[in-house]
Amino acid sequence: MATATALPKTDYSRWRLKTHEGRQTWHYLETDEQLAAWPQATYDKYHLGLDTNLPKLPEASTALEAARNGLRFFSKLQLPEGQWACEYGGPMFLLPGLIISYYVTNTPIPEPWRIEITNYLCARANPVDGGWGLHIEGESSVFGTSLNYVVLRILGMDPDHPVAQKARNRLHELGGALGSPHWGKFWLALIGCYSWEGMNPVPPEMWCLPNWVPFHPWRWWVHTRQVYLPMSYMYSLKYSHPENDLTRSLREELYTQDYASIQFSQHRNTVAPLDIYHPHSPILDVANEVLTMWGNWACPKFVQSYARRHVYDLICREDENTLYCCLGPVNNPLNFIARYLTEGEGSHAVKMHRETLKEFLWMKHEGMLMNGTDGVQTWDTSFLVQAVVECELTQEAEFKEMLIKALEFLENQQIRENCPEMDKCYRQQRKGAWAFSKKSQGYTVSDCTAEGLKAVLMLQTTPDMPKLVSDRRCMDAVDVMLTMQNADGGFASYEPIRAGSWLEHLNAAEVFGKIMVEYSYPECTTAVVTALALFREHFPSYRSHEIESTIRRAIGFIKSAQRADGSWYGAWGICFNYANMFALESLALIGEVWENSSVARKACEFILSKQMDDGGWGESYLSSVKGEYIHHKHSQVVNTAWACIALMNAKYPHKEPIERGINLLRSRQQQNGEWLQEAIEGVFNKSCMISYPNYKNVFSIKALGMFARHYEGKE
Ligand code: LAN
Numbered sequence: 001m002a003t004a005t006a007l008p009k010t011d012y013s014r015w016r017l018k019t020h021e022g023r024q025t026w027h028y029l030e031t032d033e034q035l036a037a038w039p040q041a042t043y044d045k046y047h048l049g050l051d052t053n054l055p056k057l058p059e060a061s062t063a064l065e066a067a068r069n070g071l072r073f074f075s076k077l078q079l080p081e082g083q084w085a086c087e088y089g090g091p092m093f094l095l096p097g098l099i100i101s102y103y104v105t106n107t108p109i110p111e112p113w114r115i116e117i118t119n120y121l122c123a124r125a126n127p128v129d130g131g132w133g134l135h136i137e138g139e140s141s142v143f144g145t146s147l148n149y150v151v152l153r154i155l156g157m158d159p160d161h162p163v164a165q166k167a168r169n170r171l172h173e174l175g176g177a178l179g180s181p182h183w184g185k186f187w188l189a190l191i192g193c194y195s196w197e198g199m200n201p202v203p204p205e206m207w208c209l210p211n212w213v214p215f216h217p218w219r220w221w222v223h224t225r226q227v228y229l230p231m232s233y234m235y236s237l238k239y240s241h242p243e244n245d246l247t248r249s250l251r252e253e254l255y256t257q258d259y260a261s262i263q264f265s266q267h268r269n270t271v272a273p274l275d276i277y278h279p280h281s282p283i284l285d286v287a288n289e290v291l292t293m294w295g296n297w298a299c300p301k302f303v304q305s306y307a308r309r310h311v312y313d314l315i316c317r318e319d320e321n322t323l324y325c326c327l328g329p330v331n332n333p334l335n336f337i338a339r340y341l342t343e344g345e346g347s348h349a350v351k352m353h354r355e356t357l358k359e360f361l362w363m364k365h366e367g368m369l370m371n372g373t374d375g376v377q378t379w380d381t382s383f384l385v386q387a388v389v390e391c392e393l394t395q396e397a398e399f400k401e402m403l404i405k406a407l408e409f410l411e412n413q414q415i416r417e418n419c420p421e422m423d424k425c426y427r428q429q430r431k432g433a434w435a436f437s438k439k440s441q442g443y444t445v446s447d448c449t450a451e452g453l454k455a456v457l458m459l460q461t462t463p464d465m466p467k468l469v470s471d472r473r474c475m476d477a478v479d480v481m482l483t484m485q486n487a488d489g490g491f492a493s494y495e496p497i498r499a500g501s502w503l504e505h506l507n508a509a510e511v512f513g514k515i516m517v518e519y520s521y522p523e524c525t526t527a528v529v530t531a532l533a534l535f536r537e538h539f540p541s542y543r544s545h546e547i548e549s550t551i552r553r554a555i556g557f558i559k560s561a562q563r564a565d566g567s568w569y570g571a572w573g574i575c576f577n578y579a580n581m582f583a584l585e586s587l588a589l590i591g592e593v594w595e596n597s598s599v600a601r602k603a604c605e606f607i608l609s610k611q612m613d614d615g616g617w618g619e620s621y622l623s624s625v626k627g628e629y630i631h632h633k634h635s636q637v638v639n640t641a642w643a644c645i646a647l648m649n650a651k652y653p654h655k656e657p658i659e660r661g662i663n664l665l666r667s668r669q670q671q672n673g674e675w676l677q678e679a680i681e682g683v684f685n686k687s688c689m690i691s692y693p694n695y696k697n698v699f700s701i702k703a704l705g706m707f708a709r710h711y712e713g714k715e
Helices: 032-037 042-048 063-075 095-104 111-124 142-154 162-173 182-190 204-208 222-237 245-253 282-298 301-321 331-343 348-360 377-390 397-413 446-460 471-482 501-506 522-538 544-560 576-589 598-609 622-626 637-649 655-668 695-711
Strands: 015-020 023-028 361-364 367-370 617-619 631-636 682-684 688-690
Touching (some): 015 042, 023 348, 042 361, 063 397, 063 655, 063 695, 095 142, 095 182, 095 331, 095 348, 095 367, 111 361, 111 367, 142 182, 142 245, 204 222, 204 301, 222 301, 222 331, 301 331, 301 348, 331 348, 348 361, 377 397, 377 446, 377 695, 397 446, 446 522, 471 544, 522 544, 522 576, 544 576, 576 637, 617 637, 631 637, 637 655, 637 695, 655 695
Antiparallel strands (some): 617 631, 682 688
């Protein structure tokens, strides 16, 4: 965005991405000695948007050659430890948590971060109205605009700067910060710019209920419970950062009314209409009234302090179980604040959080942003390996070393031990699992375990590949997955479902849907069944009956989840194209394809009905939000790759539509083998989008490879 006042920039030739045991952090080299000792790598340059000078490749005359060119390019982005990294931005409510945590814990913000976070927020302000939304492609909202405005002000931007002025005007048009959703009110209360009285309750006492209570927090989706855990601790303390000049100015800037005149207790349920994805249920409103009274008058002091101690114990366990990385980008800063307020500056935990928070920051051409996790390392690496296998390129000498390194990474990152006293912290079995990011984060994810295991098995059965993961460890991965099947046969994300979806009536976050409990997902389910099936080929006698019945029930779930129009709704990628690809892979596993299955046929018809005039597929993120297929204005490489893979999974008998899709992929490939970034690819909780920039390369390579295998040289 053009601004009247030019913003400083750091010197991009000084940024380096470091990887150590899967921990990825960006460093700004201040001295010439450092620069000489640590040259900038191709992957640094690529991620920073600098010229990589990678060569033009010979023009591809077949799909396989195009796949090979794609892989030649992508192999140059592999990190020294064997994984692939990338930006994982999209959500616009994460940086505020980090910066507010730095602010309330008196942690200095390094100058290069200050400059580049400011640049990022300026680059990402809505060019029309100057605000920020829930995610980078979303409309400006009070949540996004108020909190990112606060970030810019904490980072030192003058309130008269044109970017600040424009954002403030937008915030005021939206009614000001009084209309912040629950989580926004929380962050503002922490910095002393909102009153705790105006916040719906998050009582820590909930955690003292007996475990059989059907709405006990241990039954909630793990992200929701790990966010509300530290939030309840700070809510109970009603802590606000001491008032200073910034507090006083922000109180004037954020509201349309005089701050002193606001009766905060009347605004617990004031939320700007644009911010509401999931409106309060009447049950939640009643519960909030009762719990407010409980907190104000009824809760005995000893219960309160017992609850705080219990919650604090769980916070410490989460820190220790994840080596202070925490489950995600919201609970890490929250736990950091909780530990700081309780243990003070000298504490080991405080020091550790200051380190681990760095793993969530990412540098790109627009500046510095916060990723949705501590990286995508294991997930993207597993997919890349599978794409290479699909292309049958594993035997080519030029990719050998790359694949060995990828295997080494996956071997290194398998989780080897369960959490100590795992029942006390309500944790899922994790010995044998893979996390989405890295081992030390330590959270089992069903499909990350599955994709990790598939990649390992595929590589280890390739001639001349080392065998690094023992049979026993592959069995451990299977053991974890077998603990995770839901009653409906499907698989959820981190844990099996622990309570019914009626708990969504207590969803208080307003901005997200489906956050209270786990659900069965076609994506996760497919990953698990395909992993179990591959495992069974190599270990036919290990838990064979259980594997057999798990697969059967899982496929039953896949079939039952198909919508009347033949499609599947995808919860983690945008949207129907993503889930269709997985679901059809599950069906193919039991031999159900276009030729013999009405389920597969209907799905193919749905997919074909969405092909665009240029031969590609393009789905808008609104598909995820609204639950119905909505075309993007333009076809998208990633959607096209998914649709082609889906049709090939179903063995759709006519080559022509698939070839048109493949030709679109080829026409968008650059001369150095890469594909360029298009619209956002991923989603969570229905309303928030998240970027998967490696998908454009990985899934295009896979689609081309599959096409080559199915059709090339066979005419
Ligand atoms: C992710 C990223 C990966 C994703 C898949 C593996 C793709 C999926 O199949 C299972 C769920 C999972 C692991 C997932 C869950 C929710 C995450 C962690 C995210 C979408 C990335 C960011 C998001 C997290 C909840 C963001 C913080 C927001 C809160 C509401 C706490």
